[in-house]
Amino acid sequence: MPPERSVTLEALGAWVIKCNPRKTSLSPMCAAGEAKPSWCIADNYRSRLIRPGQRVLFWVSAHPRRGIWGAGRITGDPSVADGQLHVPVRIPLFAEPLTAATLSALPGLCSMEVFRSPQQANPSWVNARELALIEPLLPSA
Numbered sequence: 001m002p003p004e005r006s007v008t009l010e011a012l013g014a015w016v017i018k019c020n021p022r023k024t025s026l027s028p029m030c031a032a033g034e035a036k037p038s039w040c041i042a043d044n045y046r047s048r049l050i051r052p053g054q055r056v057l058f059w060v061s062a063h064p065r066r067g068i069w070g071a072g073r074i075t076g077d078p079s080v081a082d083g084q085l086h087v088p089v090r091i092p093l094f095a096e097p098l099t100a101a102t103l104s105a106l107p108g109l110c111s112m113e114v115f116r117s118p119q120q121a122n123p124s125w126v127n128a129r130e131l132a133l134i135e136p137l138l139p140s141a
Helices: 027-032 102-103 129-139
Strands: 012-019 039-041 055-060 067-074 079-081 084-090 093-101 122-125
Touching: 012 067, 012 084, 012 129, 067 102, 093 102, 102 129, 122 129
Parallel strands: 012 055
Antiparallel strands: 012 122, 039 084, 055 067, 067 084, 067 093, 079 084
């Protein structure tokens, strides 16, 4: 029997691209007003579910204001560059992040995957129910 997959297209609300500012500088992205246009992702069943047009949230970890810093869309199919799988995105950044403290205080969001498995490789995800709770809180880009 194959292992159970937590992410399905039916359950998907949005992909979550995580950025550790200790490894990837936020300064150029903040100056540009958007996340970089391509992110390394794990080559696994999740990467095979990624489709252009799907929602994507930009999660900044290892930062005093960790949380969702932007929201956008997948802009193309994942492809290999420099021996690693990358996904193209367009993610405008918010003027102010939606912090992890705010999110974790809301019923139904404290169990988001980025809280349960913060070290997991990109992409992470939120389900449709979680996205419905997050969407009204997202600041304007």
